[in-house]
Amino acid sequence: MVHSNGKNGKSEDKARALVTTGRVRLTYDFNGKPDGATVTNAEGFAYRVDFDLGGRPHCQCKGFEHTGWCKHLTAAYMVAGQDNKPEDEEPTDDEWIAMQEEEDRAREYILDAGLDYGDMGSAAYALGW
Secondary structure (H helix, E strand, C coil), X not given: CXXXXXXXXXXXXXXXXXXXXXXXXXXXXXXXXXXXEEEECCCCXXXXXXXXXXXXXXXXXXXXXXXXXXXXXXXXHHHHCCCCCHHXXXXXXXXXXXXXXXXXXXXXHHHHCCCCCCCCCCHHHHHHC
């Protein structure tokens, strides 16, 4: 998947247009902190944007499916006043540790599934490598 990271000038211009026409409505968590938005296009279709869905930003649109980022996310972050998108930041030490633990758990699940480990042709060998 190619990830544009929202740096495309055209995408940012489209996002600004969504913001200036009032098409972005933030949603909030129980603590009153913005957790996403509803972004409505010119035809009236609303896209749900989440700042943290399973640990990552997400949008329902096709652009997000293809690139991992979209004008809807950019517009929502603009309205929320969050200049740094999550993938622009380096993971903290705790996040690195959590990612490594998750990878280790995945390896254990594969081994526990009864796949042979060590055989050069096995899936477990390929994934464990």
